[in-house]
Amino acid sequence: MFRYYLIVILITCSRVSTTKLVLPSVDNTYEQGVLAYSNERWSKCIEYFEESLHLYKLYKSIVNNCRLTCNSPEYKSKIKENIEDLKIYERFFVKRDCLYKCQESGFNDMHINSTIRDSTIFNLEMRRPYEYLHVCYFEMNALPKAASAVFTHLVVNPDNEQMQRNLKYYIEQPEVDANEVVDLQSEDYTVMYKMGIQAYKNNNWGETIASMEEVVSDYILWENMCRADCERQPEQESSSEFVVTVSNNIASLLHCRQQCQDKLAILGYHSGVGFLADVLNYIQISYYRLDRYKEAARTTASYLVLLPNDSDMLQNKMIYSTLVAENAFEERSDIVHYSKRDEYEKELLYLFHQGINAIDSNAI
Structure with a gap:
């Protein structure tokens, strides 16, 4: 199912062409909200700020959808042999062209301005x-x-x-x-997670499974969008050495992607790994309560992909192994991908900082 959170927003505009709908820019709408606030025009203040938030959400959906779409663009390589780094360079060139075309098409289709000042983005991200x-x-x-x-x-x-x-x-x-009192910008996965917890407390096992399965898919989609947002990078310290400049940019990108998991703090978690493992545990218990041991075994195996040394879950696996065949312990592909990506990114960042520390030590 295609769900990159592409949002279609219907907004009544002050100027409507006879040929097409023209949406105001995010910058202008935000500034109009500040002006209305200063002039104590309270209803206009609400109108402009709410519209700026909707427009920015639409802007981000277009940009990040294109980034995700172009992360692995299909193309026929012109480089027949993998000589030095030429295939890597080619992939970046193809991705660049894909982004230009995708974003141009997206903004034209939605009739929205494709440029926003950095200051406006900062204010909106900080929820000003x-x-x-x-x-x-x-x-x-x-x-x-x-x-x-x-x-x-x-x-x-x-x-x-x-x-x-x-x-x-x-x-x-x-x-x-x-x-x-709610977070007006809460993501789907946080809403479904709270529903799942409530269902679990009420011993509604089927409802718990349905809600928590939705949490897994919604969270992974949300984190992918958050990670795509990291491709808008602030200026990095440059070097006359090409490799140093590129390495600094890659490290900054990976740091940003890893920090997406920090936003789980509101739910009491400090990593996506821990969050997903806990959600899978609720699912595993619920399947067990319904005597659906095969599904419980599969969920247990997926949990252990994230936390392979968890003694309680290893004990659960031993119990399920007496109830189901060995092939029931099939790991979910989405969880395997998530776990490996997270592990490799952490290893790369460790390698980067290890090198930086070595350079700093030699400089002393």
Whole structure:
């Protein structure tokens, strides 16, 4: 199923051509929101900031879909022999052309401006619009939305003491139900994960399996999108040595990709490996409760791909081996791919920093 989160957003625009829909730029819409806030035009403040968030989501979906599509473009190599690094160079040239064509087509189809200033991207990634939006919602007597706006900002900026005080104030208001204060930018996998946990607590094993299976696929898709976002890199320290410059850029890219897993902290996890393993454990237990031992064995084998030395799961495997055939312990291909990629990236980063430390030591 094709699910790279390509989002089709219907937005009413102030200027509509008779031939095509023209969406305003993210930069301009964001600036209009700031201006409306400054002029205390609260309804316009909400309109512009919400629109800027929608437009940016659409922008990112186009860009990252193209990055994922072009990561392994199909092409007939013109390099017949793998001489030196020529095949690698060719792959980058082909990927570059693929990106240009894909993004040009995507932005033209959606009639959206393909350029955004770095400052605007930074503000949107740091969820700055919600600092304005909570005030605008408050002034429009929409306190539940104001509370969620504050919470949404705090997800990325947990140390903002003023916003912490604001959230406390909103939750104390009779109009606000603390259980309904949500992250307005929460991803599908976080929603499904909470549903799965609740189903598990209620001993609803079938519902737990359905929710947690969705979590696995949604999380992997989300992390792939996050990783694609890393291809927009800040300027790196350059060197007259080509290999040094390229190595620095690759290391920066890998660091960024590994940091995607840091965003799981809100759920109490510090790595995608640990998160996926825990989700698989819920699935394994639920299958066991339903006497579906073959599926439980497969889930156990997949868990052990991520955490091969887990003594409890190894004990579970021994139990299942008395109930099912050996071929039931089939590892999921998506989990195998995820685990190997994560392991190899960590090894590469270790190699990079080991080399940097050696260089620094020789320089002393």
